[in-house]
Amino acid sequence: MLKQYENELKSLLPNSLIKVDEPLKNYTYTHTGGNADFYITVYTHEDAKNTLIFCKENDIPVTILGNGSNLIIRDGGIRGVVLNTLELKEITREGNTVYAGSGARIIDVSRFARDHSLSGLEFACGIPGSVGGAVYMNAGAYGGEIKDVLVEIIAVTPEGEIITVGKDDLHLGYRKSVVQENDYLVLQAIFELEESNQENIQSVMDELTHLRESKQPLELPSCGSVFQRPPGHFAGKLIQDSNLQGHRIGGVEVSKKHAGFMVNVDNGTGSDYEALIAHVQDVVFDKFGVKLEREVRIIGEK
Numbered sequence: 001m002l003k004q005y006e007n008e009l010k011s012l013l014p015n016s017l018i019k020v021d022e023p024l025k026n027y028t029y030t031h032t033g034g035n036a037d038f039y040i041t042v043y044t045h046e047d048a049k050n051t052l053i054f055c056k057e058n059d060i061p062v063t064i065l066g067n068g069s070n071l072i073i074r075d076g077g078i079r080g081v082v083l084n085t086l087e088l089k090e091i092t093r094e095g096n097t098v099y100a101g102s103g104a105r106i107i108d109v110s111r112f113a114r115d116h117s118l119s120g121l122e123f124a125c126g127i128p129g130s131v132g133g134a135v136y137m138n139a140g141a142y143g144g145e146i147k148d149v150l151v152e153i154i155a156v157t158p159e160g161e162i163i164t165v166g167k168d169d170l171h172l173g174y175r176k177s178v179v180q181e182n183d184y185l186v187l188q189a190i191f192e193l194e195e196s197n198q199e200n201i202q203s204v205m206d207e208l209t210h211l212r213e214s215k216q217p218l219e220l221p222s223c224g225s226v227f228q229r230p231p232g233h234f235a236g237k238l239i240q241d242s243n244l245q246g247h248r249i250g251g252v253e254v255s256k257k258h259a260g261f262m263v264n265v266d267n268g269t270g271s272d273y274e275a276l277i278a279h280v281q282d283v284v285f286d287k288f289g290v291k292l293e294r295e296v297r298i299i300g301e302k
């Protein structure tokens with residue numbers, strides 16, 4: 001069955017890179033994840049659309065992967081197709097409007113904007129996600145979020161229809177967007193920025209980079225903040241005050257540098273991450289009565 005799909009996919013998508021039984025730990029920031037039946041890197045909107053249509057017609061599940069910086073993929077991997085967007089990476093501008101392919105790294109879009117003296121994306125200069133992942137999550141940092149600068153997106157519906165969705169219809173909230181509910185595949189995001197002075201932009205970026213480097217364990221694999229900010233609290237502080245920093249399950253431990261992060265210190269697996277997350281949630285709930293909700297997404301088979 002897989003062989004038959006492989007041949008059909010290869011003739012349907014001549015411009016895409018198709019790998020079979022591909023280890024996903026190579027593509028995630030946590031370095032975890034079993035294999036994908038099919039790992040398809042698309043280079044065109046047409047191939048992205050045709051992949052979704054083919055999968056729909058053949059009842060094959062599709063998982064979209066951006067830069068893998070907000071995902072824990074379980075050790076059993078992912079059945080069906082994993083569609084990677086990272087080659088949809090073109091960034092262009094017209095006046096103050098920036099058009100970014102969903103696979104462009106939001107860090108690169110932030111730098112592109114700086115190079116063109118456009119302000120508004122400085123907050124994103126250290127977020128390691130793709131544009132598609134950043135829209136999906138309404139990523140944000142240091143007081144800024146995607147919602148502040150996004151105008152609209154071009155996306156494909158699971159049925160293969162290419163649509164434009166304006167910001168208001170995306171219902172962007174704290175780490176939320178309609179993209180999550182509707183299973184859209186984001187192809188491109190359009191941002192409206194403001195003309196500014198390149199030196200000012202750079203100095204904001206320098207300051208934020210310094211803050212990030214001094215507080216976050218960027219030298220080790222992680223998925224960034226594991227938990228959302230609970231109303232009225234900081235997840236990191238609750239975890240720290242529960243004496244959980246350095247607590248390790250398998251090869252994954254609560255970072256000693258930033259309690260909101262869990263770092264893969266010794267060949268940790270998806271199940272190590274899941275077990276540590278559950279443990280931290282239990283301990284914090286017992287001690288403070290606060291339920292920590294995950295920000296990171298856990299997908300795939302055990």
Ligand SMILES: Cc1cc2nc3c(=O)[nH]c(=O)nc-3n(C[C@H](O)[C@H](O)[C@H](O)COP(=O)(O)OP(=O)(O)OC[C@H]3O[C@@H](n4cnc5c(N)ncnc54)[C@H](O)[C@@H]3O)c2cc1C
Nearest residue numbers: 066067068069070129130132133134139140141186223224
């Ligand atoms: C060290 C570190 C620091 C971080 N700091 C921040 C931070 O400051 N602020 C913040 O908000 N986040 C932060 N993150 C988390 C992460 O970078 C963001 O959530 C980012 O937006 C995820 O993008 P991605 O491309 O890596 O998405 P992935 O991890 O690849 O995917 C995340 C979700 O988005 C979906 N997705 C990805 N691309 C698309 C697309 N084109 N269309 C539809 N769905 C898509 C996936 O299916 C998945 O469900 C950090 C992570 C790390 C590792």
